[in-house]
Amino acid sequence: MIELQDATKRVGNVTHIKPTTLTLHTGHFNVLLGATGSGKTSLIKMMAGLDPMASGKVLMDGQDVTRLSTQKRQISLVHQFFVNYPHMSVFDNIASPLRVAGMAKSEIEGRVEEAADLLQLRPMLHRRPHELSGGQQQRTALARAIAKESRAVFLDEPLANLDYKLREELREQLPDLFAGRGAVVVYATSEPEEALLLGGHTALMEDGRVTQFGPTADIYRNPENIAAARVFSDPPIxxxxxxxxxxxxxxxxxxxxxxxxxxxxxxxxxxxxxxxxxxxxxxxxxxxxxxxxxxxxxxxxxxxxxxxxxxxxxxxxxxxxxxxxxxxxxxxxxxxxxxxxxxxxxxxx
Amino acid sequence: MRTINQKAWFFVLPVLALVAFNALVPMMTVVNYSVQETFGNNQFFWEGLGWFEQILRSDRFQAALGRQFLFTAMILIIEVPLGIIVALSMPRKGFWVPVCLVLMALPMLIPWNVVGSMWNIFTLPKIGLLGYFLNDVLGINYDMTQQPLSAWITVIVMDVWHWTSLVVLLCYAGLVSIPDAYYQAAKIDGASPWSVFRYIQLPKMKTVLTIAILLRFMDSFNIYTEPFVLTGGGPGNSTTLLSIDLVKIALGQFDLGPAAAMSLIYFAITLLVSWVFYTLMTKDDAE
Missing domain, CATH: 2.40.50.140 (Nucleic acid-binding proteins)
Structure with a gap:
């Protein structure tokens, strides 16, 4: 569980995140839905501890982590860009956070192989990222997030740079990949359709604030404001x-x-x-x-x-x-x- | 059936003609000299590979080649790590970026012979600022016109001063092209600064670093102007690098045959080392 309490973020004089209070649970996807520049990534970076907060608190499982450094928060982050260590094999890439954590070699192997099997990376374990397709590179990044077994997994538009077919395939798999792992899954996207397909809860974001949060189906049926009503509609409402x-x-x-x-x-x-x-x-x-x-x-x-x-x-x-x-x-x-x-x-x- | 269209050759012709005029033709005249003996009056006598044999066996050439490799190795050992360290410590954004870039570019904008003169005057024992400071203030016995060691140190320091910027600028360009996302990933993993350097920054800098080393190797291996102006190859022959020796043979002694043979050997060594280095560095990516 992640709780944000009156969290705000400012860069210089510009407020990126207006006071936000939000509770995200495990067991389902938490989708942050909003246009580019609406504050999805800022909110994720705040929860991940990558960017400082101007005010407010972040709690993880009831523990105040506001002042805790990123590495101590036990989180994973998958970016829109395919971020992997360029000169490490896929195996080493997936294993890297486990090695830093000082895990035993045999356990590392087990975990990497489990994650690789889930993401169909087994035949590529000894290749380098640049020898993989975009979809495989992003699956490597996802495998790293899964192998790590974090308290929170942040997926920041992870499918945005994949072509249509791969995007559909991976989106179908995603909920299963993280089911039963006990991590809070936060998924940022600018596509309403993805929120509907992934199910779970959705937080609508606009101009640095969360305008509505709840089960995605509820938001669809009962939009609290005209902006929310416009979101899930194609053709437009x-x-x-x-x-x-x-x-x-x-x-x-x-x-x-x-x-x-x-x-x-x-x-x-x-x-x-x-x-x-x-x-x-x-x-x-x-x-x-x-x-x-x-x-x-x-x-x-x-x-x-x-x-x-x-x-x-x-x-x-x-x-x-x-x-x-x-x-x-x-x-x-x-x-x-x-x-x-x-x-x-x-x-x- | 595939038809082979030869018209494409016409597109290559202009470049071919240009290269022929500025490289191939002059080089062929050197090849011509290298296998003949001439006493002027446009009289030539066939010499075969004699000059090559003579040059390769001569102690003088071997000594100059040794000094040349020593010089290039020294400046690479200093300039590459130093360039990386300076590039790493430069700011990535803000007011100081352009200031740092201009300061870095300054030494490279100075003409080579001016650099030589500057360092000559700067280090002269009695009148140079550095020379005076070392001898009369610190009491270190330093005289690059008399002592080989002083001369060597001066030549190397001068090259480091002049050309480290090139390594810095290339590495800096490589560094700023690394997306923030990589640093964030490292932060989330809890990677140490050394790991960030070893597994993110160094691999991402590899291409530019390869180019930097290659350029510094070729430039330093062919260096002439600066050491010539600074020490003239002395004291004695202690800083006579290959190109200085070559000019002495060709223009000082007017031995065109041996000079031509030496030029070709010189060229072959530069080409060979560059090729081996480049092949080794890019082998990984081609696999």
Missing amino acids: NIGQVTVTGAQAQLAGGGGWAVSDLADGDYTVAVRPHRVTPYRTSDADVELTGRVIVTELSGSDSSAHFQHGDDAWVSLAVGVHPYQVGEDHSFYMNPAHCRYFAQDGKRVA
Whole structure:
């Protein structure tokens, strides 16, 4: 378990991490999800002890490690770049942290071979890193992290520099590799899809702060703010303006429905594209009409971008639907799937 | 079937012509002299490999070659580790980086014969700052115009002063190209500063260091101007390095045949050592 308590980081006058309180557990992946520059790497370096904190505390398994040096924190870090000792064999690379720790030779061999088997590196143990493919180099770095048996493993966009096929392969393996090892696994990524695929918990990061943290599925279903709602959505989530008067919501681009728990006022509404369909899904559906701008067919799904008032909305539906670009088309949406946000972006209902 | 297109040769021709004019043709004239005897008047007599045999057997050549290897070995032993140490202790970022770089580059910008004159005046026993300081203040008996040991020390110190910067700058370039991630990995492993040097910095510097050593070897092995201006090869023959001896034979005694043969032997040694060294250093990567 890693706990951050009001942790902040500053470089000069620039605040990189705003006060952050976060508790990360073992047993599942903890994904830090955010755009480049949102503070994922800064947060990892703080927890790893590579960068000093301006204020706050880091606790590992209840022990205050804020002042503890990196090597004493018993952690591993896998980078986006393939970092291995250039003139050591794969075996020596995996064994290096164990040797520094002064482990017995026979135990080192056992551990290295176990890690090598997990990552299919057995035939490459006596090669040098530069004789390996990118995927094998990164697997060597992962094997080093696994063999070390650390209290925390930080994976900082480890798949970013791999090609598509390898990335998928390794991503599937990752949760199994670290399962049952008792280490807190922290995985930084800028791709929402990875967070969904890896499961576990997700911390959404934006501009040096964690905006929402919880089980990834919960964040998907119940975003706490408009930014979180936008994250897990491809195509982008539909955003509109509603005015509520007397328990009746009126969408700016046309369409209205009854709402029960919203005070009168203006709200932002968000609804995912697959909840807007060209056919009725229930009796409660509201009809929305708009001019079709773009249509796309991907696999067995068809999507239509349509102009709804001032907003461009997207409908994503299973099956192939005949849309004519430029025509007015009717779409249906069940208001039960709408999420409402106040003007400051906070979720209200 | 694969057709072989010979047109590509046309692209190589200009370079070939250039190399022929600035290297091959002048060298062939040297080859021409090295196998003949001439007494002027454009009269030549076939000598075969006689000059080569004579040079290789001569005590004078062997002594000069010995001094040459000693000199090159000494300056490499000093300049390479010193260059690495200085490069390691230079700042990686901030205000002092450009200051250090300019200071480092300064000695290399000074013309070679100026360096020789500078050190000559600097070390003269009675009037030179260093010479006066050593003799009259510290009481050390130092005179590079009289004592072979003093002359040798001066020649080597001068070369170290002039050329360590080259090693420093090349190593520094190698060092700053190492991503932070490597240092972080070492920190996480708990590696000692020595391990960081041995397993990260040294391997990452290997390529530039190979080039640095190669350049320093070739330059120092062919060195002429600085020791010539400083000591003129003396006292006696004690600092007569190969190129100084060569010039004495060719221009002093006008023995063109032996001088040409010596040039070729000289060239062959430089080439051979460079090739062996380079092959050994890059063998690992090719495997």
